[in-house]
Amino acid sequence: MSTPARIAVIGAGMMGHGIAQCFAAGGHDVAVFDTFTANLETLQARIRKNLSDLGEDVAAADRVRSSDRLSEAVADADLVIEAAAEDLGIKQELFRTIEGLVRPDTVLASNTSAIPISRIMEGLERRDRALGAHWWNPAFLIPLVEIVETQWTSPDTLARALALHKSAGKTPVHVRKDVPGFIGNRLQHALWREAIALVQSGICDAETVDTCVKASFGRRLAVLGPLENADLVGTDLTAAIHKTILADLDRSAEPQPYLLDLVTSGRLGMKANQGFRTWTLEQKADLQTRLLDHLKDARGRDRDLHAQVILEN
Numbered sequence: 356m357s358t359p360a361r362i363a364v365i366g367a368g369m370m371g372h373g374i375a376q377c378f379a380a381g382g383h384d385v386a387v388f389d390t391f392t393a394n395l396e397t398l399q400a401r402i403r404k405n406l407s408d409l410g411e412d413v414a415a416a417d418r419v420r421s422s423d424r425l426s427e428a429v430a431d432a433d434l435v436i437e438a439a440a441e442d443l444g445i446k447q448e449l450f451r452t453i454e455g456l457v458r459p460d461t462v463l464a465s466n467t468s469a470i471p472i473s474r475i476m477e478g479l480e481r482r483d484r485a486l487g488a489h490w491w492n493p494a495f496l497i498p499l500v501e502i503v504e505t506q507w508t509s510p511d512t513l514a515r516a517l518a519l520h521k522s523a524g525k526t527p528v529h530v531r532k533d534v535p536g537f538i539g540n541r542l543q544h545a546l547w548r549e550a551i552a553l554v555q556s557g558i559c560d561a562e563t564v565d566t567c568v569k570a571s572f573g574r575r576l577a578v579l580g581p582l583e584n585a586d587l588v589g590t591d592l593t594a595a596i597h598k599t600i601l602a603d604l605d606r607s608a609e610p611q612p613y614l615l616d617l618v619t620s621g622r623l624g625m626k627a628n629q630g631f632r633t634w635t636l637e638q639k640a641d642l643q644t645r646l647l648d649h650l651k652d653a654r655g656r657d658r659d660l661h662a663q664v665i666l667e668n
């Protein structure tokens with residue numbers, strides 16, 4: 356294992372507690388700060404429950420401490436990850452304050468979902484040590500973390516952020532430009548746009564869209580990425596298919612009318628029991644359970660594969 360680092364996580368919510376858990380499970384010391392003390396009070400219990408559900412050593416939670424003082428949480432940190440509210444003003448203010456409290460070599464990272472990293476970090480005196488670290492929910496089950504470089508990020512900052520996330524058992528990738536949606540959400544929402552267009556234009560209903568994905572290329576996606584798939588079938592075949600269908604795909608530059616109509620009519624999805632589809636309580640609970648079981652199985656398989664590679668080397 357690499358030398359334990361000191362990690363500070365800002366925000367003890369859905370993402371913050373999972374991020375803290377991963378670094379602690381990777382052997383690092385973690386301090387978590389939140390302005391809402393109730394979330395700090397439940398932090399240990401939430402992390403212990405996750406670890407126990409995964410069949411992992413709950414003692415990792417001992418490496419996580421809560422703090423209601425920002426200065427104390429970030430003092431001496433090697434890496435600060437901000438997972439507070441998705442609000443540009445709050446994030447800018449946090450980083451401006453944090454900059455005055457940390458060592459000169461501390462890496463500063465934001466886990467924003469969609470705010471450009473350069474906007475968040477533009478007011479800092481030392482923008483070279485700042486970047487994005489976009490985790491996915493649940494943080495302890497989804498391996499990917501997109502490490503987003505801005506025009507100011509130094510190579511050393513980038514290398515340290517990548518290494519620290521790797522040491523926490525994550526799969527960090529380097530995003531070379533600070534573009535909206537980074538990589539994962541650009542790909543995901545390109546698919547969602549076409550999915551909505553298929554329903555909007557009456558080609559099929561929402562259930563059929565989801566069946567088509569889950570019963571076909573969705574099965575392969577976890578082991579065969581789109582460009583691996585293009586190589587598998589051949590770039591010549593890929594080009595031929597694109598010649599036929601690309602011009603016909605949706606190119607909306609705004610949310611589509613069908614989606615906006617769902618929103619304005621209150622069909623907000625599972626929280627309203629109606630969205631693209633209608634949801635009963637049982638259906639919602641069943642889907643949540645199947646998703647979590649699937650993610651846990653996948654994580655178990657990843658760990659088996661990792662253990663096998665270590666044994667073979």
Ligand SMILES: NC(=O)c1ccc[n+]([C@@H]2O[C@H](COP(=O)([O-])OP(=O)(O)OC[C@H]3O[C@@H](n4cnc5c(N)ncnc54)[C@H](O)[C@@H]3O)[C@@H](O)[C@H]2O)c1
Pocket residue numbers: 365366367368369370371388389390391394437438439440441442445449466467468469489490491492
């Ligand atoms: N939930 C997701 O799927 C997801 C995925 C990737 C990234 N993100 C991003 O991660 C961040 C956190 O999201 P979340 O889902 O954990 O939200 P959340 O509401 O569950 O947690 C946010 C926490 O930040 C705290 N907070 C708010 N302002 C603060 C401040 N000024 N200082 C310290 N703590 C503060 C809140 O009290 C809360 O505990 C957001 O930027 C979000 O967009 C979320």
